[in-house]
Amino acid sequence: MKAVLCKEFGGPEKLVVEDIATPTPGDGEVRLRIHACGVNFGDTLIIQGTYQVKPPLPFSPGMECAGEISEVGGGVKGYKVGDRVLAMTGHGGFAQEVVVDAKMLIPIPQSMSFEHAAAFPVAYGTSHVGLDYRAGLKSGETLLVLGAAGGVGLTAVEIGKAMGATVIAAASSAEKLEVCKQYGADHLINYSEEDIRDRVKEITNGKGADVIYDPVGGDAFDAAMRSIAWEGRLVVIGFASGRVPEAKANILLVKNVSVVGFYWGSYNIKKPQVVMQSMKTLLDWYESGKIKPHVSHTIPMEKAGDALEMMIQRKSTGKVVLTLD
């Protein structure tokens, strides 16, 4: 089978496509014939050795994928060859086949394409558990989403609307904000030209945002913290800007603010029931048409490096998906 391999840490140009042996599932595992794989900002970090998880070299990136089960290992119940599933792989999805722990699989509805399924778990899962379980976002509250046209950002816009919030989308260009508007954002901030604090205060009549969803960090975090409401919650999702910001304890005290860290991947291991319950809700919302993945680019597996470069250059909106047929 063919796989995209990271054989040495570095940029996307270091990735190679090679033939490797097809893996065999052990007890509790299945092998998946992959049709599509979601691309994440985390993939750009894992190949550089700067992500929180460092698989031994060589490895294939790819945190999430979708396809059909091609072999079932011993002791696996509830799955058979040919079942259509999505898989939360952590890494290994940029390949024609992957062996996955059966606990990391979710059956997908017939109505769901492999491209949508591959774009689904990381972005929607992170935004739903982050906003609902971690931030306690309530209907009627104001949600500010930074990097709102990105993979996790756009799902936070959609989920915020689905949960009854007023959503302020902040992004770096008019084109990106147009996508956020199509996905339900009530207010738009172009943070290349406008001051986040001034605009949030204007939109909320001086109150500030109740919940801030931040996959960007850096200057955007600093500005957003100055626009948070009394008893506001800021969910730390990531640092796409490249700078890990610091929260000032005096602001937390004076405004009774909570800064809440959130790493979705760890919930798969420590509290899988939270992830599974969230995925059930999200797939119900998908089937009822309440949410719809936005895939800006579908790219063949051989061009995985170009897909990662596109994310580094901030050229994508929503998700980028690799196809493996």
Ligand SMILES: NC(=O)c1ccc[n+]([C@@H]2O[C@H](COP(=O)([O-])OP(=O)(O)OC[C@H]3O[C@@H](n4cnc5c(N)ncnc54)[C@H](OP(=O)(O)O)[C@@H]3O)[C@@H](O)[C@H]2O)c1
């Ligand atoms: N905590 C978790 O469990 C979890 C789960 C998934 C992802 N994440 C993290 O969330 C972040 C976003 O991931 P994603 O997959 O949604 O990525 P993405 O689709 O590339 O979105 C990132 C967004 O960040 C903004 N950005 C600002 N400065 C940037 C820079 N220097 N380089 C690239 N983007 C920049 C871009 O929007 P503008 O151009 O509009 O600024 C871009 O749309 C990453 O840090 C990722 O590691 C965390």
